[in-house]
Amino acid sequence: MPRPACQAGVCDEVTLLPGAPCATGVCDGDGTCVECVLPENCPMGQLCIAQQCVPPTCDDGAQNGMETDGDCGGPVCVPCSPGGACEEDGDCQSGVCTGGVCQAAACDDGVENGGESDVDCGGADCPCGPGDACDDDVDCESQVCTLQVCQAPACNDAKQNGQETDVDCGGPTCPKCQDGDSCQSGTDCDSGVCTGQVCQPPTCSDNAHNGQETDVDCGGPTCPKCQTGEDCLVDADCDTGTCDNGQCVDPCPPAPPPPPILPPVSAARCSCPAPPTASAACSRAASNGSATRARPASSTRSATAAPPRAATATPA
Template identity: 45%
Template sequence: GKGCIDGECVYPQCQSVTCGPNETCAAGFCYPKDCTHEQCPEGAVCAHPCGDPLSCPGRCVEELCAPVVCGLGEACVAGRCVEPSCADSSWNGAETDVDCGGGTCPVCALGKRCVQASDCDAPACTSGRCANTSCTDGAKNGDESDRDCGGSCPLKCAARASCTQGADCASLICRQGACTAAACNDGVANGDESDSDCGGEFCRKCVAGKACRRGSDCVTGVCTNQVCAS
Protein backbone atom coordinates (compact mmCIF):
# COMPACT_ATOMS: atom_id res chain seq x y z
CA GLY A 1 0.00 0.00 0.00
CA LYS A 2 0.93 3.68 0.01
CA GLY A 3 2.95 5.50 2.63
CA CYS A 4 2.62 9.09 3.80
CA ILE A 5 5.43 11.57 2.97
CA ASP A 6 5.03 15.31 3.60
CA GLY A 7 1.28 14.88 3.86
CA GLU A 8 0.93 13.00 0.56
CA CYS A 9 0.09 9.35 -0.09
CA VAL A 10 3.03 7.85 -1.99
CA TYR A 11 3.61 4.39 -3.42
CA PRO A 12 6.60 2.51 -1.90
CA GLN A 13 8.56 2.63 -5.20
CA CYS A 14 8.29 6.43 -5.18
CA GLN A 15 9.30 7.14 -1.58
CA SER A 16 12.97 7.68 -2.52
CA VAL A 17 12.28 9.33 -5.90
CA THR A 18 12.39 13.12 -6.36
CA CYS A 19 10.59 14.42 -9.46
CA GLY A 20 10.56 17.85 -11.05
CA PRO A 21 7.90 20.50 -10.29
CA ASN A 22 5.82 19.50 -13.33
CA GLU A 23 6.23 15.76 -12.86
CA THR A 24 4.61 13.03 -10.79
CA CYS A 25 6.00 9.66 -9.70
CA ALA A 26 4.43 6.28 -10.45
CA ALA A 27 6.02 2.84 -10.06
CA GLY A 28 9.35 4.53 -9.31
CA PHE A 29 9.42 6.68 -12.47
CA CYS A 30 8.76 10.39 -13.06
CA TYR A 31 6.13 11.41 -15.64
CA PRO A 32 4.75 14.76 -16.82
CA LYS A 33 1.76 16.07 -14.91
CA ASP A 34 0.07 17.80 -17.83
CA CYS A 35 -1.67 15.43 -20.25
CA THR A 36 -2.82 16.60 -23.65
CA HIS A 37 -5.66 14.06 -23.88
CA GLU A 38 -7.56 14.32 -20.60
CA GLN A 39 -7.22 14.75 -16.91
CA CYS A 40 -6.16 11.41 -15.44
CA PRO A 41 -8.58 9.67 -13.06
CA GLU A 42 -7.56 8.14 -9.75
CA GLY A 43 -5.16 5.22 -10.21
CA ALA A 44 -3.80 6.56 -13.52
CA VAL A 45 -0.90 8.81 -14.45
CA CYS A 46 0.10 10.80 -17.49
CA ALA A 47 2.79 9.02 -19.50
CA HIS A 48 4.17 8.83 -23.02
CA PRO A 49 3.17 5.31 -24.14
CA CYS A 50 5.86 5.11 -26.82
CA GLY A 51 8.58 6.18 -24.38
CA ASP A 52 9.43 9.39 -26.30
CA PRO A 53 7.67 12.71 -25.45
CA LEU A 54 8.56 14.09 -28.91
CA SER A 55 7.00 11.18 -30.82
CA CYS A 56 3.69 10.86 -29.00
CA PRO A 57 1.72 13.03 -26.61
CA GLY A 58 1.18 12.15 -22.99
CA ARG A 59 -1.89 10.16 -22.08
CA CYS A 60 -3.46 8.70 -18.96
CA VAL A 61 -2.44 5.12 -18.23
CA GLU A 62 -2.89 2.93 -15.17
CA GLU A 63 0.03 3.29 -12.79
CA LEU A 64 1.36 -0.26 -13.31
CA CYS A 65 1.62 0.45 -17.03
CA ALA A 66 3.45 3.75 -16.70
CA PRO A 67 6.98 2.26 -17.01
CA VAL A 68 5.93 -0.35 -19.61
CA VAL A 69 6.54 0.13 -23.34
CA CYS A 70 4.73 -2.52 -25.39
CA GLY A 71 5.48 -3.65 -28.90
CA LEU A 72 3.48 -2.84 -32.00
CA GLY A 73 0.02 -4.36 -31.82
CA GLU A 74 0.14 -4.88 -28.05
CA ALA A 75 -1.66 -3.20 -25.15
CA CYS A 76 -0.64 -2.86 -21.52
CA VAL A 77 -3.01 -4.23 -18.87
CA ALA A 78 -2.05 -4.52 -15.18
CA GLY A 79 1.60 -3.98 -16.06
CA ARG A 80 1.68 -6.68 -18.77
CA CYS A 81 1.87 -6.36 -22.54
CA VAL A 82 -1.05 -8.34 -23.94
CA GLU A 83 -2.96 -8.80 -27.16
CA PRO A 84 -5.21 -5.84 -28.03
CA SER A 85 -8.29 -8.00 -27.48
CA CYS A 86 -7.39 -8.11 -23.76
CA ALA A 87 -8.07 -4.38 -23.52
CA ASP A 88 -11.06 -3.84 -25.83
CA SER A 89 -13.84 -4.17 -23.20
CA SER A 90 -15.27 -7.13 -25.14
CA TRP A 91 -15.55 -10.85 -24.43
CA ASN A 92 -13.65 -12.38 -27.32
CA GLY A 93 -10.75 -14.62 -28.31
CA ALA A 94 -9.80 -17.19 -25.68
CA GLU A 95 -11.05 -14.98 -22.84
CA THR A 96 -13.31 -16.60 -20.25
CA ASP A 97 -14.78 -13.21 -19.34
CA VAL A 98 -14.37 -9.67 -20.64
CA ASP A 99 -10.63 -8.98 -21.10
CA CYS A 100 -9.48 -11.73 -18.74
CA GLY A 101 -8.74 -15.44 -18.48
CA GLY A 102 -7.91 -17.92 -21.19
CA GLY A 103 -4.16 -17.94 -20.64
CA THR A 104 -3.26 -14.92 -22.78
CA CYS A 105 -5.10 -12.17 -20.87
CA PRO A 106 -4.76 -11.19 -17.20
CA VAL A 107 -6.47 -13.48 -14.70
CA CYS A 108 -10.10 -12.80 -13.80
CA ALA A 109 -11.36 -11.32 -10.56
CA LEU A 110 -13.61 -13.04 -8.03
CA GLY A 111 -17.05 -13.69 -9.54
CA LYS A 112 -15.92 -13.52 -13.17
CA ARG A 113 -16.45 -16.40 -15.62
CA CYS A 114 -13.79 -19.11 -15.81
CA VAL A 115 -13.07 -22.58 -17.14
CA GLN A 116 -10.33 -23.54 -14.71
CA ALA A 117 -8.62 -22.11 -11.63
CA SER A 118 -5.71 -20.75 -13.70
CA ASP A 119 -8.18 -18.29 -15.28
CA CYS A 120 -8.70 -16.68 -11.88
CA ASP A 121 -7.07 -14.32 -9.45
CA ALA A 122 -8.79 -16.54 -6.88
CA PRO A 123 -8.06 -20.06 -5.63
CA ALA A 124 -10.85 -21.83 -7.50
CA CYS A 125 -13.16 -21.93 -10.50
CA THR A 126 -16.49 -23.17 -9.15
CA SER A 127 -19.58 -23.60 -11.32
CA GLY A 128 -17.92 -21.50 -14.00
CA ARG A 129 -17.08 -18.55 -11.73
CA CYS A 130 -13.88 -17.49 -9.99
CA ALA A 131 -14.45 -18.21 -6.33
CA ASN A 132 -12.91 -18.81 -2.97
CA THR A 133 -12.70 -22.48 -2.05
CA SER A 134 -15.20 -24.11 0.28
CA CYS A 135 -15.61 -27.59 1.75
CA THR A 136 -19.32 -27.47 0.85
CA ASP A 137 -19.35 -26.09 -2.70
CA GLY A 138 -19.79 -29.41 -4.49
CA ALA A 139 -16.47 -29.10 -6.35
CA LYS A 140 -12.96 -30.49 -5.92
CA ASN A 141 -10.82 -27.42 -5.27
CA GLY A 142 -8.36 -25.92 -2.84
CA ASP A 143 -6.32 -28.65 -1.15
CA GLU A 144 -9.17 -31.18 -1.22
CA SER A 145 -8.15 -34.65 -2.42
CA ASP A 146 -11.68 -35.29 -3.72
CA ARG A 147 -14.90 -33.30 -3.87
CA ASP A 148 -15.45 -31.52 -0.54
CA CYS A 149 -13.32 -33.99 1.43
CA GLY A 150 -9.73 -34.60 2.41
CA GLY A 151 -7.02 -31.99 2.74
CA SER A 152 -7.95 -29.34 5.30
CA CYS A 153 -11.69 -30.10 5.05
CA PRO A 154 -13.23 -31.59 8.21
CA LEU A 155 -14.91 -34.36 6.19
CA LYS A 156 -12.63 -37.29 5.42
CA CYS A 157 -13.11 -39.13 2.14
CA ALA A 158 -14.99 -42.40 1.77
CA ALA A 159 -13.66 -45.57 0.14
CA ARG A 160 -12.66 -45.20 -3.54
CA ALA A 161 -12.42 -41.40 -3.31
CA SER A 162 -9.13 -39.82 -4.39
CA CYS A 163 -6.45 -39.18 -1.79
CA THR A 164 -2.82 -38.18 -1.43
CA GLN A 165 -2.27 -39.45 2.11
CA GLY A 166 -4.01 -41.53 4.75
CA ALA A 167 -5.20 -38.43 6.59
CA ASP A 168 -7.49 -37.65 3.62
CA CYS A 169 -9.48 -40.84 4.24
CA ALA A 170 -12.08 -41.87 6.81
CA SER A 171 -10.25 -45.21 6.99
CA LEU A 172 -6.87 -43.44 7.35
CA ILE A 173 -5.59 -45.63 4.49
CA CYS A 174 -4.70 -44.27 1.04
CA ARG A 175 -3.45 -46.82 -1.49
CA GLN A 176 -2.49 -45.99 -5.06
CA GLY A 177 -4.29 -42.65 -4.85
CA ALA A 178 -7.61 -44.00 -3.54
CA CYS A 179 -9.09 -44.37 -0.07
CA THR A 180 -9.74 -47.98 0.97
CA ALA A 181 -12.54 -49.22 3.20
CA ALA A 182 -11.75 -49.94 6.84
CA ALA A 183 -10.97 -53.62 7.55
CA CYS A 184 -10.25 -55.73 10.62
CA ASN A 185 -6.81 -56.68 9.32
CA ASP A 186 -5.40 -53.43 7.92
CA GLY A 187 -3.21 -52.57 10.91
CA VAL A 188 -5.00 -49.28 11.59
CA ALA A 189 -7.57 -48.25 14.19
CA ASN A 190 -10.40 -47.20 11.89
CA GLY A 191 -14.07 -47.78 11.22
CA ASP A 192 -15.75 -48.35 14.58
CA GLU A 193 -12.71 -50.15 16.04
CA SER A 194 -11.61 -49.00 19.49
CA ASP A 195 -7.98 -50.02 18.81
CA SER A 196 -6.04 -51.34 15.85
CA ASP A 197 -8.11 -54.16 14.26
CA CYS A 198 -10.12 -54.89 17.40
CA GLY A 199 -13.18 -53.69 19.25
CA GLY A 200 -16.33 -52.24 17.80
CA GLU A 201 -19.20 -54.21 16.32
CA PHE A 202 -17.43 -56.14 13.56
CA CYS A 203 -13.85 -56.94 14.65
CA ARG A 204 -12.47 -59.33 17.26
CA LYS A 205 -12.42 -58.34 20.91
CA CYS A 206 -9.43 -56.42 22.22
CA VAL A 207 -6.99 -57.98 24.68
CA ALA A 208 -5.97 -56.37 27.97
CA GLY A 209 -4.17 -53.05 27.57
CA LYS A 210 -5.85 -52.12 24.27
CA ALA A 211 -8.08 -49.05 23.93
CA CYS A 212 -11.81 -49.46 24.40
CA ARG A 213 -15.01 -47.46 24.60
CA ARG A 214 -17.16 -50.03 26.37
CA GLY A 215 -16.86 -53.45 27.92
CA SER A 216 -18.06 -55.20 24.77
CA ASP A 217 -14.86 -54.09 23.02
CA CYS A 218 -12.76 -56.26 25.35
CA VAL A 219 -12.07 -59.98 25.68
CA THR A 220 -12.58 -59.62 29.43
CA GLY A 221 -15.73 -57.57 29.03
CA VAL A 222 -14.27 -54.88 31.27
CA CYS A 223 -13.29 -51.40 29.99
CA THR A 224 -11.72 -49.20 32.66
CA ASN A 225 -10.59 -45.66 31.89
CA GLN A 226 -10.89 -46.50 28.17
CA VAL A 227 -8.46 -49.43 28.48
CA CYS A 228 -9.38 -53.13 28.44
CA ALA A 229 -8.77 -54.57 31.91
CA SER A 230 -7.00 -57.89 32.52
Protein backbone atom coordinates in the same frame (compact mmCIF):
# COMPACT_ATOMS: atom_id res chain seq x y z
CA MET B 1 7.96 20.48 -26.91
CA PRO B 2 8.06 24.12 -27.88
CA ARG B 3 6.30 25.12 -31.04
CA PRO B 4 6.32 28.37 -33.01
CA ALA B 5 3.72 30.88 -31.85
CA CYS B 6 2.91 34.54 -32.30
CA GLN B 7 2.64 36.19 -28.95
CA ALA B 8 1.49 39.81 -28.90
CA GLY B 9 2.81 40.44 -32.38
CA VAL B 10 6.16 38.85 -31.56
CA CYS B 11 7.36 35.46 -32.86
CA ASP B 12 8.02 33.10 -29.95
CA GLU B 13 7.83 29.39 -28.82
CA VAL B 14 5.42 27.84 -26.26
CA THR B 15 5.47 24.39 -24.49
CA LEU B 16 2.58 21.99 -25.24
CA LEU B 17 0.56 20.55 -22.39
CA PRO B 18 1.17 16.94 -21.27
CA GLY B 19 -0.62 14.51 -23.56
CA ALA B 20 -0.75 16.85 -26.48
CA PRO B 21 0.02 15.03 -29.73
CA CYS B 22 3.53 15.32 -31.04
CA ALA B 23 5.54 13.75 -33.83
CA THR B 24 6.23 10.39 -32.11
CA GLY B 25 3.53 10.30 -29.52
CA VAL B 26 2.48 12.85 -26.92
CA CYS B 27 4.14 15.67 -25.06
CA ASP B 28 5.28 15.00 -21.53
CA GLY B 29 4.75 18.62 -20.50
CA ASP B 30 8.45 19.23 -20.24
CA GLY B 31 9.12 19.72 -23.89
CA THR B 32 9.77 16.04 -24.73
CA CYS B 33 7.78 13.86 -27.08
CA VAL B 34 7.19 10.47 -25.45
CA GLU B 35 5.18 7.34 -26.26
CA CYS B 36 2.61 7.92 -23.49
CA VAL B 37 1.88 9.68 -20.29
CA LEU B 38 -1.49 7.98 -19.61
CA PRO B 39 -2.89 4.50 -20.41
CA GLU B 40 -5.31 6.21 -22.77
CA ASN B 41 -2.32 7.15 -24.93
CA CYS B 42 -1.63 3.45 -25.61
CA PRO B 43 -3.39 0.86 -27.76
CA MET B 44 -6.34 -0.77 -26.03
CA GLY B 45 -5.28 -3.20 -23.36
CA GLN B 46 -1.75 -1.91 -23.04
CA LEU B 47 -0.27 -0.06 -20.12
CA CYS B 48 1.74 3.13 -19.93
CA ILE B 49 4.76 2.33 -17.82
CA ALA B 50 7.74 4.74 -17.68
CA GLN B 51 6.18 6.68 -20.56
CA GLN B 52 6.20 3.55 -22.71
CA CYS B 53 3.25 1.44 -23.88
CA VAL B 54 3.64 -2.20 -22.77
CA PRO B 55 1.28 -5.17 -22.89
CA PRO B 56 -0.37 -6.11 -19.57
CA THR B 57 1.14 -8.83 -17.37
CA CYS B 58 -0.27 -10.88 -14.52
CA ASP B 59 2.05 -9.24 -12.01
CA ASP B 60 1.84 -5.57 -12.86
CA GLY B 61 -0.32 -4.71 -9.89
CA ALA B 62 -3.32 -3.63 -11.95
CA GLN B 63 -6.50 -5.11 -13.29
CA ASN B 64 -5.96 -4.96 -17.00
CA GLY B 65 -6.06 -7.00 -20.11
CA MET B 66 -8.67 -9.71 -19.74
CA GLU B 67 -8.28 -10.02 -16.00
CA THR B 68 -11.43 -10.04 -13.84
CA ASP B 69 -9.57 -8.70 -10.83
CA GLY B 70 -6.09 -7.38 -10.15
CA ASP B 71 -3.61 -9.76 -11.76
CA CYS B 72 -6.04 -12.72 -11.73
CA GLY B 73 -8.91 -14.18 -13.63
CA GLY B 74 -9.46 -14.42 -17.33
CA PRO B 75 -7.84 -16.86 -19.77
CA VAL B 76 -4.22 -15.81 -19.14
CA CYS B 77 -3.72 -15.07 -15.47
CA VAL B 78 -4.10 -17.31 -12.45
CA PRO B 79 -7.60 -17.83 -11.02
CA CYS B 80 -8.68 -15.43 -8.34
CA SER B 81 -8.79 -16.21 -4.63
CA PRO B 82 -12.08 -16.34 -2.71
CA GLY B 83 -13.56 -12.86 -2.67
CA GLY B 84 -12.01 -11.81 -6.00
CA ALA B 85 -14.14 -10.58 -8.85
CA CYS B 86 -15.09 -13.12 -11.49
CA GLU B 87 -17.24 -13.59 -14.53
CA GLU B 88 -17.34 -17.39 -14.61
CA ASP B 89 -16.26 -20.39 -12.49
CA GLY B 90 -12.95 -20.65 -14.34
CA ASP B 91 -11.87 -17.26 -13.02
CA CYS B 92 -11.77 -18.67 -9.46
CA GLN B 93 -9.38 -20.96 -7.61
CA SER B 94 -12.34 -22.84 -6.19
CA GLY B 95 -14.02 -23.18 -9.56
CA VAL B 96 -17.12 -21.57 -8.06
CA CYS B 97 -18.17 -18.04 -9.09
CA THR B 98 -21.40 -16.92 -7.44
CA GLY B 99 -22.80 -13.43 -7.90
CA GLY B 100 -19.60 -12.21 -9.57
CA VAL B 101 -17.52 -13.21 -6.54
CA CYS B 102 -15.20 -16.20 -6.20
CA GLN B 103 -16.32 -18.58 -3.41
CA ALA B 104 -14.20 -20.60 -0.99
CA ALA B 105 -13.89 -24.33 -1.64
CA ALA B 106 -16.46 -26.40 0.25
CA CYS B 107 -17.17 -30.10 0.74
CA ASP B 108 -20.61 -29.76 -0.83
CA ASP B 109 -20.15 -27.45 -3.82
CA GLY B 110 -20.12 -30.22 -6.41
CA VAL B 111 -16.59 -29.38 -7.57
CA GLU B 112 -13.21 -31.00 -6.94
CA ASN B 113 -11.37 -28.07 -5.40
CA GLY B 114 -9.33 -26.97 -2.45
CA GLY B 115 -7.30 -29.89 -1.17
CA GLU B 116 -9.81 -32.46 -2.43
CA SER B 117 -8.69 -35.56 -4.32
CA ASP B 118 -12.16 -36.26 -5.69
CA VAL B 119 -15.39 -34.31 -5.99
CA ASP B 120 -16.23 -32.94 -2.54
CA CYS B 121 -13.85 -35.27 -0.75
CA GLY B 122 -10.20 -35.70 0.05
CA GLY B 123 -7.89 -33.97 2.47
CA ALA B 124 -8.36 -33.58 6.19
CA ASP B 125 -11.61 -31.63 5.86
CA CYS B 126 -13.50 -33.85 3.42
CA PRO B 127 -12.32 -37.49 3.76
CA CYS B 128 -13.30 -39.83 0.93
CA GLY B 129 -15.14 -43.11 1.23
CA PRO B 130 -14.15 -46.50 -0.22
CA GLY B 131 -13.70 -46.36 -3.98
CA ASP B 132 -13.08 -42.60 -4.21
CA ALA B 133 -9.88 -41.21 -5.69
CA CYS B 134 -7.05 -40.31 -3.32
CA ASP B 135 -3.50 -39.05 -3.37
CA ASP B 136 -2.52 -40.08 0.13
CA ASP B 137 -3.89 -41.96 3.16
CA VAL B 138 -5.10 -38.69 4.67
CA ASP B 139 -7.63 -38.34 1.83
CA CYS B 140 -9.54 -41.43 2.98
CA GLU B 141 -11.91 -42.09 5.87
CA SER B 142 -10.15 -45.43 6.36
CA GLN B 143 -6.71 -43.77 6.23
CA VAL B 144 -5.79 -46.37 3.61
CA CYS B 145 -5.09 -45.21 0.02
CA THR B 146 -3.94 -48.01 -2.27
CA LEU B 147 -3.23 -47.39 -5.97
CA GLN B 148 -4.91 -43.96 -5.59
CA VAL B 149 -8.18 -45.53 -4.46
CA CYS B 150 -9.56 -45.32 -0.90
CA GLN B 151 -10.01 -48.74 0.71
CA ALA B 152 -12.70 -49.94 3.11
CA PRO B 153 -11.68 -50.28 6.78
CA ALA B 154 -10.37 -53.71 7.79
CA CYS B 155 -9.33 -55.33 11.05
CA ASN B 156 -5.81 -55.96 9.74
CA ASP B 157 -4.84 -52.72 7.97
CA ALA B 158 -2.73 -51.33 10.84
CA LYS B 159 -5.02 -48.27 11.10
CA GLN B 160 -7.66 -47.24 13.62
CA ASN B 161 -10.64 -46.85 11.35
CA GLY B 162 -14.23 -47.93 10.89
CA GLN B 163 -15.80 -48.60 14.30
CA GLU B 164 -12.56 -49.65 15.95
CA THR B 165 -11.65 -48.10 19.31
CA ASP B 166 -7.93 -48.74 18.80
CA VAL B 167 -5.76 -50.00 15.96
CA ASP B 168 -7.47 -53.09 14.49
CA CYS B 169 -9.45 -53.89 17.64
CA GLY B 170 -12.65 -53.00 19.45
CA GLY B 171 -16.06 -52.22 18.04
CA PRO B 172 -18.67 -54.69 16.80
CA THR B 173 -16.59 -56.47 14.13
CA CYS B 174 -12.91 -56.56 15.13
CA PRO B 175 -11.17 -58.63 17.84
CA LYS B 176 -11.29 -57.46 21.44
CA CYS B 177 -8.66 -54.97 22.56
CA GLN B 178 -5.96 -55.93 25.03
CA ASP B 179 -4.99 -54.31 28.33
CA GLY B 180 -3.97 -50.68 27.83
CA ASP B 181 -5.75 -50.24 24.49
CA SER B 182 -8.41 -47.57 24.00
CA CYS B 183 -12.06 -48.52 24.44
CA GLN B 184 -15.54 -47.09 24.68
CA SER B 185 -17.18 -49.86 26.72
CA GLY B 186 -16.36 -53.20 28.30
CA THR B 187 -17.44 -55.02 25.14
CA ASP B 188 -14.40 -53.57 23.36
CA CYS B 189 -11.98 -55.28 25.77
CA ASP B 190 -10.80 -58.86 26.08
CA SER B 191 -11.08 -58.44 29.85
CA GLY B 192 -14.59 -57.02 29.56
CA VAL B 193 -13.54 -54.04 31.69
CA CYS B 194 -13.15 -50.51 30.25
CA THR B 195 -12.27 -47.80 32.77
CA GLY B 196 -11.39 -44.25 31.73
CA GLN B 197 -11.58 -45.39 28.08
CA VAL B 198 -8.71 -47.82 28.67
CA CYS B 199 -9.00 -51.64 28.74
CA GLN B 200 -8.07 -52.97 32.20
CA PRO B 201 -6.35 -56.26 33.13
CA PRO B 202 -8.58 -58.98 34.62
CA THR B 203 -8.96 -59.17 38.41
CA CYS B 204 -10.93 -61.44 40.75
CA SER B 205 -13.17 -58.56 41.83
CA ASP B 206 -14.11 -56.76 38.59
CA ASN B 207 -17.57 -58.38 38.20
CA ALA B 208 -16.57 -59.81 34.83
CA HIS B 209 -15.85 -63.32 33.57
CA ASN B 210 -12.30 -62.88 32.30
CA GLY B 211 -8.73 -64.04 32.58
CA GLN B 212 -8.55 -67.73 33.56
CA GLU B 213 -11.78 -67.60 35.53
CA THR B 214 -14.41 -70.23 34.82
CA ASP B 215 -17.23 -67.96 36.01
CA VAL B 216 -17.52 -64.36 37.19
CA ASP B 217 -14.61 -63.68 39.58
CA CYS B 218 -14.14 -67.35 40.49
CA GLY B 219 -12.44 -70.52 39.33
CA GLY B 220 -9.11 -70.95 37.64
CA PRO B 221 -5.68 -70.94 39.28
CA THR B 222 -5.83 -67.52 40.97
CA CYS B 223 -9.44 -66.66 41.95
CA PRO B 224 -11.64 -68.07 44.73
CA LYS B 225 -13.48 -71.35 44.23
CA CYS B 226 -16.85 -71.24 42.49
CA GLN B 227 -20.06 -72.08 44.32
CA THR B 228 -22.74 -74.61 43.49
CA GLY B 229 -24.38 -73.83 40.13
CA GLU B 230 -21.46 -71.77 38.77
CA ASP B 231 -19.42 -72.80 35.74
CA CYS B 232 -16.27 -74.86 36.06
CA LEU B 233 -13.78 -76.89 34.06
CA VAL B 234 -12.30 -79.19 36.68
CA ASP B 235 -13.17 -80.23 40.23
CA ALA B 236 -10.52 -77.84 41.58
CA ASP B 237 -12.59 -74.86 40.34
CA CYS B 238 -15.40 -75.69 42.79
CA ASP B 239 -15.76 -75.05 46.48
CA THR B 240 -17.63 -78.37 46.67
CA GLY B 241 -14.76 -80.14 44.91
CA THR B 242 -17.11 -81.55 42.27
CA CYS B 243 -17.50 -80.30 38.69
CA ASP B 244 -20.16 -82.17 36.72
CA ASN B 245 -21.03 -81.27 33.11
CA GLY B 246 -19.34 -77.87 33.44
CA GLN B 247 -21.12 -76.85 36.66
CA CYS B 248 -20.16 -77.01 40.30
CA VAL B 249 -22.46 -79.44 42.13
CA ASP B 250 -22.83 -80.73 45.68
CA PRO B 251 -20.93 -83.97 46.22
CA CYS B 252 -22.95 -87.22 46.15
CA PRO B 253 -23.87 -88.62 49.62
CA PRO B 254 -21.83 -91.69 50.62
CA ALA B 255 -23.24 -94.98 49.43
CA PRO B 256 -25.07 -96.95 52.15
CA PRO B 257 -23.06 -99.87 53.59
CA PRO B 258 -23.80 -103.25 52.04
CA PRO B 259 -26.24 -105.47 54.00
CA PRO B 260 -24.59 -107.93 56.45
CA ILE B 261 -23.97 -111.45 55.18
CA LEU B 262 -26.10 -113.86 57.26
CA PRO B 263 -25.16 -117.53 57.84
CA PRO B 264 -27.17 -120.15 55.92
CA VAL B 265 -30.46 -121.07 57.54
CA SER B 266 -30.71 -124.83 58.47
CA ALA B 267 -33.88 -126.89 58.49
CA ALA B 268 -33.47 -127.63 62.15
CA ARG B 269 -33.53 -123.96 63.00
CA CYS B 270 -36.76 -123.66 61.08
CA SER B 271 -38.58 -126.50 62.97
CA CYS B 272 -40.41 -123.95 64.98
CA PRO B 273 -43.11 -121.83 63.41
CA ALA B 274 -41.40 -119.29 61.18
CA PRO B 275 -41.55 -115.69 62.32
CA PRO B 276 -43.44 -113.30 60.11
CA THR B 277 -40.24 -112.01 58.58
CA ALA B 278 -38.80 -115.40 57.69
CA SER B 279 -38.23 -116.10 54.05
CA ALA B 280 -40.52 -118.29 52.05
CA ALA B 281 -37.73 -120.80 51.71
CA CYS B 282 -37.39 -120.91 55.48
CA SER B 283 -41.17 -121.38 55.90
CA ARG B 284 -41.20 -124.31 53.50
CA ALA B 285 -38.33 -125.95 55.33
CA ALA B 286 -40.21 -125.66 58.62
CA SER B 287 -43.30 -127.28 57.16
CA ASN B 288 -41.35 -130.25 55.81
CA GLY B 289 -39.76 -130.93 59.21
CA SER B 290 -43.10 -131.07 61.00
CA ALA B 291 -44.48 -133.60 58.56
CA THR B 292 -41.48 -135.87 59.06
CA ARG B 293 -41.93 -136.02 62.83
CA ALA B 294 -45.70 -136.71 62.64
CA ARG B 295 -45.53 -139.78 60.42
CA PRO B 296 -44.01 -142.32 62.99
CA ALA B 297 -46.73 -141.54 65.53
CA SER B 298 -49.37 -142.35 62.98
CA SER B 299 -47.78 -145.78 62.31
CA THR B 300 -47.76 -146.64 65.99
CA ARG B 301 -51.30 -145.76 66.37
CA SER B 302 -52.18 -148.07 63.47
CA ALA B 303 -50.24 -151.03 64.93
CA THR B 304 -51.91 -150.93 68.34
CA ALA B 305 -55.41 -150.32 67.15
CA ALA B 306 -58.19 -152.42 68.77
CA PRO B 307 -59.38 -155.43 66.82
CA PRO B 308 -62.52 -154.99 64.84
CA ARG B 309 -65.80 -155.50 66.62
CA ALA B 310 -67.79 -158.75 66.09
CA ALA B 311 -70.85 -158.48 64.04
CA THR B 312 -73.99 -158.12 66.08
CA ALA B 313 -76.81 -160.50 65.25
CA THR B 314 -79.89 -158.96 64.13
CA PRO B 315 -83.00 -160.17 66.08
CA ALA B 316 -85.40 -162.22 64.12
